[in-house]
Amino acid sequence: MFEHIGWIVEAKIRQGKKAEFEAVMSEIVAKTREEQGTLNYQYYLSEEGDVLVYERFADVASAHIHVSNWDTFAERWVAAAIPTRMVHLGELPEDLRARHSALAPLWLKPFGGFARSV
Template identity: 65%
Template sequence: MFKNFGWIVEAKLNAGELENFKAVMNSQVNRALTEVGTKNYQYYLSDAGDVLVYERFADADSSHEHIENWDDHAERWIAAAAPTRMVHLGDLPDDVRQRHAALSPLWLKPFGGFAREEAQTSQVEKDGNTTFENFGWIVEAKLNPGKLEEFREVMNSQVERAKTEPGTLNYQYYMSDDGDIMVYERFKDLEASHIHIQNWDDHAERWIAAATPTRMVHLGDLPKELTDKHAALAPLLLKPLGGFAK
């Protein structure tokens, strides 16, 4: 099992606002780099203007410091992009939950898996701005009625095997009290992702019998040979725009 304290924000870029959005994002990122407890602050953008921000913090105090960063940029951010969805990831306290009540965030708690903390850093400089490399995806699903133990069993089998895959850096399962499932997966490179896909292939029939996939998001510059493997779920392709992973 792993600990997590953070959230995902999704938004849609407003027409003609890309440069303004980049400007406010870079201002936030530069400030976030000084926030010791902000571990991940990663912006992704699709070619059609879909925005996803993955945020992770060391603890509650760290999240409050980062929320002040947001407050100082919120007006400019919302003028450039319209928030559409928020997902809380982890056992967040009530004051943080209430802070985001306007977006009615879905609350998902760690259910199984791991994060190789020593391999988190993927920060790079590009065109004078801080960004990061990423190779992975998010899978969302709904637990089938009466299948909790079957799902837990197949998940644990996958997780134990994934622990032997050195290139699998994050394999984190979350679940809501209502059976909403999210899996965050990140890999060192293309070869590592193919090794993990074999893990999935060997478990897929049992997994789908216990939970119904509903959505997939590809994160990073994934090649066509990989995106084609997930074509049935019509994954949304998001590429790194700015930010960092410590």
């Protein structure tokens, strides 16, 4: 039904850590831009410091590559923001889901709808 997989991560920037978060986010975005199979890697931010990251991948192998790259930034990212929620989107295999087990993600499987490419 759906061609790609992905996830959403929500977090809250720690008090006084916005500059540190922006720095590590910029580095991760630059590294992720090099990943051919990463289709979306987008950050959204509220005035109150709530963060939403939308990530979408061409396939499972691309998602594994991204998680491995992200692991090098994880300590700095978590030092600047508290992860509050994660949602897996699509038919993610157990080995990929296990890589996020510390966040206890909600798993949402395809149900209906469509996606357009422009």
